Amino acid sequence: MSSKLFSPIELRGLKLSNRVVVSPMCQYISDDGCSNDWHLMHYGQFSMGAAGLVITESTGVSPEGRITHKCAGLYSDAQEVAAKRVVDFCKKFGAAAIGIQLGHAGRKASTLPPALGGRSLTRDENAWTTFAPSALPYAPDWQVPKAMERSDMDKVRADFVSAVQRADRVGYDLIEFHAGHGYLMHQFLSPLANQRSDDYGGSAGNRMRFPLEVFAAMRAAWPATKPLGVRVSAVDWVEGGLTLEQTVAFATELKKLGCDYVDVSSGALDPRQQVPFAPGYHAPMAARVKQEAGVVTRTVGLIADARLAEQIIASGQADMIAIARAAMWDPRWAWHAALELGTEAQYPIRATPCLPKLRPQIFGTRTA
Numbered sequence: 001m002s003s004k005l006f007s008p009i010e011l012r013g014l015k016l017s018n019r020v021v022v023s024p025m026c027q028y029i030s031d032d033g034c035s036n037d038w039h040l041m042h043y044g045q046f047s048m049g050a051a052g053l054v055i056t057e058s059t060g061v062s063p064e065g066r067i068t069h070k071c072a073g074l075y076s077d078a079q080e081v082a083a084k085r086v087v088d089f090c091k092k093f094g095a096a097a098i099g100i101q102l103g104h105a106g107r108k109a110s111t112l113p114p115a116l117g118g119r120s121l122t123r124d125e126n127a128w129t130t131f132a133p134s135a136l137p138y139a140p141d142w143q144v145p146k147a148m149e150r151s152d153m154d155k156v157r158a159d160f161v162s163a164v165q166r167a168d169r170v171g172y173d174l175i176e177f178h179a180g181h182g183y184l185m186h187q188f189l190s191p192l193a194n195q196r197s198d199d200y201g202g203s204a205g206n207r208m209r210f211p212l213e214v215f216a217a218m219r220a221a222w223p224a225t226k227p228l229g230v231r232v233s234a235v236d237w238v239e240g241g242l243t244l245e246q247t248v249a250f251a252t253e254l255k256k257l258g259c260d261y262v263d264v265s266s267g268a269l270d271p272r273q274q275v276p277f278a279p280g281y282h283a284p285m286a287a288r289v290k291q292e293a294g295v296v297t298r299t300v301g302l303i304a305d306a307r308l309a310e311q312i313i314a315s316g317q318a319d320m321i322a323i324a325r326a327a328m329w330d331p332r333w334a335w336h337a338a339l340e341l342g343t344e345a346q347y348p349i350r351a352t353p354c355l356p357k358l359r360p361q362i363f364g365t366r367t368a
């Protein structure tokens with residue numbers, strides 16, 4: 001059987017050996033935004049496991065853009081040096097390309113990590129001022145953000161550009177712009193969080209204006225050979241929230257600006273959301289974005305089964321799939337999925353002794 005999941009894909013000058021991506025996962029363990037030994041182990045194991053691409057956790061472009069005090073950042077020289085140590089390590093020993101997700105948490109900044117309750121920080125916990133399109137909190141008991149003025153928006157755009165330049169120096173192969181999961185860009189896109197009366201609020205076209213401005217500035221600062229993708233929350237799962245049609249329109253505009261893929265996720269903007277969780281539940285929405293915006297898509301969400309992943313790609317619903325918890329559970333997910341699908345993923349040289357085809361006594365004819 002020839003697997004579509006394990007067929008290569010090219011995004012600009014980056015050739016990925018397969019269509020499995022390790023999804024970004026916040027670790028809440030950085031030291032003043034700097035990666036440390038945990039990140040060597042965490043990303044090192046994934047880069048060995050032969051997904052085509054590993055994307056590191058959502059990384060704040062400014063101190064106030066981080067979710068928690070322990071989140072990663074890419075706005076200081078020390079953070080750049082620390083990130084380079086991890087990327088160099090993964091590239092030296094691993095088999096995967098390495099991308100970074102850049103984000104700004106907006107009104108969801110200044111919180112405790114989810115495992116500690118995920119609520120807004122108090123003054124005693126060194127809370128900081130949060131920013132958003134409108135002065136509307138995420139939840140009634142959360143910090144009320146400052147409604148952004150044009151100067152605040154200019155600073156955010158400049159912070160993204162500066163982080164892009166740092167990401168290039170670090171050596172990342174790809175950047176993912178985080179415009180989903182209820183963070184700042186999603187706050188601009190959603191009518192539930194954006195109630196501005198200027199050119200950046202109101203119609204869907206106005207609401208996407210700032211995310212598109214930031215994307216265009218990032219694209220201009222990132223080498224033409226390197227891919228820049230975007231993660232979106234396609235819908236809010238709340239009455240009156242962002243619609244799939246509006247997301248398709250956003251993806252269409254992103255494509256015109258040189259976006260290399262759109263990752264289709266959903267939700268996390270409003271605690272009232274009702275999400276119909278099921279394996280691969282974002283795939284039909286990714287298919288709509290792919291067909292109607294004509295953009296390369298990736299999808300994510302409860303994909304743990306190799307055959308489901310294969311089916312999503314083979315049926316043309318998406319061009320790539322991302323796995324988060326399945327990768328935590330089994331950092332060698334891609335090796336095992338390839339075996340199940342009758343093919344072979346990449347093995348870094350030191351891992352080749354365990355190749356199934358070299359152990360027919362155990363794997364028999366299942367080997368590719």
Ligand SMILES: Cc1cc2nc3c(=O)[nH]c(=O)nc-3n(C[C@H](O)[C@H](O)[C@H](O)COP(=O)(O)O)c2cc1C
Nearest residue numbers: 023024025026057058300301302303323324325326
């Ligand atoms: C521990 C953890 C941290 C996460 N952090 C991020 C993040 O930094 N950026 C992001 O876009 N999504 C983040 N997510 C969401 C995942 O990338 C993914 O979209 C979600 O978990 C659904 O995929 P799964 O069912 O394969 O886990 C996180 C998920 C987990 C479990």
